[in-house]
Amino acid sequence: xxxxxxxxxxxVAKRTGLSQYYIRNRVKAGEIxxxxxxxxxxxxxxxxxxxxxxxxxxxx
Numbered sequence: 001x002x003x004x005x006x007x008x009x010x011x012v013a014k015r016t017g018l019s020q021y022y023i024r025n026r027v028k029a030g031e032i033x034x035x036x037x038x039x040x041x042x043x044x045x046x047x048x049x050x051x052x053x054x055x056x057x058x059x060x
Contacts, residue, residue: 004046006043006044009041012043
């Protein structure tokens with residue numbers, strides 16, 4: 001089983017090339033699996049990558 005890696009939105013944006021604005025809006029819409037730690041949202045990176053891959057397959 002893959003271990004969950006939670007990263008702040010800023011780091012997810014750097015690693016994926018997506019904008020912080022785009023990621024933040026999807027978090028607010030409940031479309032991205034996150035955990036709230038204080039004022040920061042932490043994104044479950046492996047699940048997010050899987051989600052992006054699935055969306056990419058649908059768009060092909």
